[in-house]
Amino acid sequence: MSPANPGEDAGVSGFESQETEPDYEVEELELEVNQIALRIHHYRSTLSAQLKSSFFSLLESSRPLPIGASELGTSAARPDHEDDEQTTTRGEGAVHEEGLETAKKIQLLEDKISSNIILIPTVLKRMKDCISTIDNLASYNGVIHPAFKRKKTS
Incomplete structure (x- = not known):
């Protein structure tokens, strides 16, 4: 701080300003990392349900x-349960x-089973x-790698 060396004060103040700039950049980078971590956590938690x-x-x-799906749906529908309401009271x-x-x-369960039964011919086909x-x-006569060939038993 002598008047003979005026550059000392400038160097110290310049050093402080350079030190605060990287701190500010580090804080910005940490904030970005935290935001990215939150997004990754959100994607990991929702992606499995979406998939x-x-x-x-x-x-x-x-x-x-199924061919008879409309017929099945109308015949399998349950009637109104007015008597059920009376028994709960x-x-x-x-x-x-x-x-x-x-x-x-x-x-x-009965609806699922009946729809599966209807689809059996399609699945068989x-x-x-x-x-x-x-x-x-x-019966393909091309070259097949030996690893995929069955060993013949005698």
């Missing part, structure tokens, strides 16, 4: 519609509600097509 829902919708869209509320839930689950394709590949 699951899109996979199930893809499976449902690729599944062939009698005092058997909790037991009867459990019975209703069980009945709904049974009806849903697909299986036969796949088996014939595999048989055609088995």
Whole structure:
């Protein structure tokens, strides 16, 4: 701080300003890293549910519609439950509600089973097509790597 060396003060103040700039940049980078970490956490938590829902919708869209689906839906529909409401008011509320839930689950299971039964011919046709394709590949005379060949038993 002598008047003979005026550059000393400038160097010290310049050093302080250079030191605050990197600190500011480091804080900005840390803030960006935290934001990216939050986004990654959000993606990891929601991505599995999104993939699951899109996979199930893809499976449902690729599944062939049953021929008698409209007939099945109308015949499998349950009638109105006016008598059920009367029994819940009698005092058997909790037991009867459990019975209703069980009945709904049974009806849903019956609907799924009947829709699967309707689709059996379509699935069998697909299986036969796949088996014939595999048989055609088995009779293929091209070069097959030895790792994929079966060992002949004698």
